[in-house]
Amino acid sequence: MKCIASLLLACGAFAQPAYAEAPALRLASLEWLPYAGPGLPDGGMSGAVAKAVAARFGHAIKMEYYPWKRAMQVGGNDPGFAGYFPAYHTSERARQCHFSAPMGQSTVGLAMLTAAPVTWRSLDDLAGVTLGVVLGYSNGEAFDDMVRDGKLSVDASVNDTINLKKLLAGRVGAVVIDKAVLRYLLASDPALNKERARLAFGARAVAQLNVHVCFQRTPLGLKMKQAYDAALLQTDIAGIENAYFEQLDRSLNATRR
Secondary structure (H helix, E strand, O other), X not given: OHHHHHHHHHHOOOOOXXXXXXXXXXXXXXXXXXXXXXXXXXXXXXXXXXXXXXXXXXXOEEEEEOOHHHHHHHHHHOOOOOEEEEEEOOHHHHOOEEEOOOOOEEEEEEEEEOOEOOOOOOHHHXXXXXXXXXXXXXXXXXXXXXXXXXXXXXXXXXXXXXHHHHHHOOOOXXXXXXXXXXXXXXXXXXXXXXXXXXXXXXXXXXXEEEEEEEEEOOHHHHHHHHHHHHHHOOOOHHHHHHHHHHHHHHHXXXXXX
């Protein structure tokens, strides 16, 4: 934990002004556009929020990207990392790490074919539908519990793009996906953009989930979580997210022209 300990000593667990030479806060992440990704400004929308928090104390965020399950393992256990993000809160993860205060919100719902909409009132109504999910993702504890109990049928892939292509090919009945992720992929992926008229996001949410940094479950990790939370209170999260989406939309529109 040498590099993380140096960080806390340098910034007094964020309570005191940071020294210019203080090392960056190192976090494992994934490619989950537009929340996180190496090709996005600030490493993604969640990266922009995290950097704004750290910048108040003169620190940078160093994001390293992995498949999600690997990001959780590395960020949660490697002593060179502070933690991983952006993560949904689950009771299982809460036993393994210290969650920061919310740093954004995710609306999880169903992407479906406009020609074959899925109508449902409760998760029980989805029992006969094969649902595309991403391996290692949580989709809310109620949904996850039903999958674990065999009450819902899922087809797991390594990312959302593959799931949407499965949906278009008729291999799954619907895809469980974040609303902002779907919006981004339909705008940025040429193949999906051509098919966007065939796809819709359902009006009913599977879950409304906050996103967090998951700091390592150590005494040092707890101090970092507390310091990070204090900084979050001074950060306009909604303002950063709105500005980020406006910037992305301008960039994507310019690319399409």
